[in-house]
Each structure stands twice: as C-alpha cells, then as structure tokens.
Amino acid sequence: MDRKSIEKTFSIVLFIVAVLLVIYAIWAVYYCADDISRAKAAGQLPDSGAQYIIVGHYMSNCAQYFAFALLLAAAGLLLQRKQNEPDKSGDFVSNVNSIAAIDDDDDDDADEEEDDDEEDEVDDADEAGEWQNEESEAEIKQEKDED
Numbered sequence: 192m193d194r195k196s197i198e199k200t201f202s203i204v205l206f207i208v209a210v211l212l213v214i215y216a217i218w219a220v221y222y223c224a225d226d227i228s229r230a231k232a233a234g235q236l237p238d239s240g241a242q243y244i245i246v247g248h249y250m251s252n253c254a255q256y257f258a259f260a261l262l263l264a265a266a267g268l269l270l271q272r273k274q275n276e277p278d279k280s281g282d283f284v285s286n287v288n289s290i291a292a293i294d295d296d297d298d299d300d301a302d303e304e305e306d307d308d309e310e311d312e313v314d315d316a317d318e319a320g321e322w323q324n325e326e327s328e329a330e331i332k333q334e335k336d337e338d
Contacts, residue, residue, distance in 0.1 A: 198274050205267035209260040216256035223252050 227245055230236045236244065 195274055198270055202267040202270040202274070205263045205270065209263040209267065212256045212260035212263065216253050216260065219253040219256060220249070223249055 227236065227248060231238065
C-alpha cells in the first residue's frame, strides 16, 4: 500500500472512533443525569448548593469523551487536508524551471508597465511643452558654465 491510501484509511478510522466516542458520551450524559436524579431522590444531594458536585460529575464522566472525539475528528480532518495538497516532493529541476517560468512572466509584465509609464510621462511633458523648456534651460546653463 502506498502512503496516501494508508493516510486515507487512518483518517477514516479516526472519524469512526470519534463518532463512537460521541455516541458513548451521549449515553454517559443520559446515565449521569439518571444518577444525579436518583441521588437527589435518595436525599444524598441537596436541592440547592450542589452545583459544583453536579458539574464535576458531568465533567469526570462525560465531557472528556466529547473532547477526545473533537480531537480525533480534528486530526482526521487535518490528515485529509494533507492528502488533498499537491505533491511537493517532485523533480527538483522541474520545480526550479516552473518557478523560473513564473518569475519570467512577472518580469515581462513589470517591463510593460514601466514602458507604459514612460510613454505617459513623455506625452504629458510634450503637452505642457516642458521638454523643450528643460532642454533650452540646460543649454543656457551649459553655455554659462563654458564662459
């Protein structure tokens, strides 16, 4: 058997055990309630002031099974999510090549955006006549420096 089929089987087993624990916990809640009502009827528990004892009885006899069931179901869910992830342990060269191809595509997009920005700046400058003014100012400064 391969690893994925073992993980799939194990996750199903975890879910089955979690369901069985929930069923047992529900059965335990029913019998805990019955025990508490019989203790009250026999006069072993007072009608008021015994909340701590009652909660403790439920926590020690029922709640732990709900908690274990929740943990097992979460473990089964995590195991299934792990199975659905793509296999990352492939050929190193093909992984590097695919990353490089993605990186090249991103660079091409960035170059196109830079070219578009430069064209926009040129158009804006031509409309305002700024290019001509800057060149003439630069020529005047250069002539003054030469003199």
